[in-house]
Amino acid sequence: MGTALMPFRVALENRSPAVFNTGRHVLVDASGAGQGRYCMAAVCMENGSVMQMHSKPSKAFTSVLAEQECIEWASDIWPNALVWNDCIPAIEQVLLEKPALQGWVYWPTPRMRKPFHDLVHQLSVKAREIAEPTQWILSEGFSFSECNLVSTNATN
Secondary structure: OEOOOOOOEEOHHHOOHHHHHOOEEEEEEEEEEEOOEEEEEEEEEEOOEEEEEEEEEOOOOOHHHHHHHHHHHHHHHOOOOEEEEOOHHHHHHHHHOOHHHOOOEEEOOHHHOOOHHHHHHHHHHHOOOOOOOEEEEEOOOOOOOOOOEEEOOOOO
């Protein structure tokens, strides 16, 4: 799927949201939660359907480390899936030092991001104040523009 010179980039023929309609995919994002804290989010998909959504506070204190951590976390929560992260261009040099990531970690180009990457980003923002790992569900009547997500944790 990747190109030879940039292994984390999607081949031109696959640069469409339709790529998510087959196979297993995890879209991950980390967002700043203030005071050097970051929150990670993951949307797990199979054959075009959202199957699971998770958030978790990051242990990292920089955005680069938080994005790396969420890429590694993705393989723990949804094994044998392609991992997608929109910060690949900013951290590509660091990722190139980890050849094992090549072939399963990718950057979704801008035209691939709607609606699923938007969902994972909205989840990472919504979960910033939650101090524990959380699984999420789409609420009834879910709207991508409103991002009405519901935590499955009883206290949230």
